[in-house]
Amino acid sequence: MVAAINDPVVARWTLRIPYPYRRSDGEATFRRWAQRPRTGAALPLHIVRRSDDALVGGLGLHDIDPEHLRGEVGYWLGPAFRGHGYAREAVRALCRLAHGRIGLNRLEAGVFPGNSASVAVLLANGFRREGRLRENVRKNGRPTDVLLYSRLRDDPWPPLGGPARERAGSAAPAR
Helix, strand or coil, X not given: CHHHHCCHHHHHHCCCCCCCCCHHHHHHHHHHHHHHHHHCCCEEEEEECCCCCCEEEEEEEEXXXXXXXXXXXEEEECHXXXXXXXXXXXXXXXXXXXXXXXXXXXXXXXXXXXXXXXXXXXXXXXXXXXXXXXXXXXXXXXXXXXXXXXXXXXXXXXXXXXXXXXXXXXXXXXX
């Protein structure tokens, strides 16, 4: 996992993954993961290639709120695996699980402005842009905007494959 995640691009587009990512970071992550599923607040997973069990990346359902039937989707891919559809397929499977067996109605995903690859993954899975959360988080010590995307249980599923584009009327204006 350390080799797959130790990438400046992963650190750039995620909130809590540092670069360089060291073995001690991986050990701390596994300790946190070992505790979180027991609370029901998160479901951390790995993305593994079927053909050879290679670790492709990670994804998870975070901040699960059973009272309001919502959760947050997050994901990352190792450099060698980007652009092959792994994230689209994994996010779709996670959304189906979250909407189905877990019973959540609303899924959210926050994306840093400029991360067009992540936006394409979300759009390919029926997420819609709701708006821009101005200076919503601190990234590298600075207030940073986050683009908010969501999908509801009854939102239609776009075909898997083909290029994803933001549809007219589905994007909130950036402020």
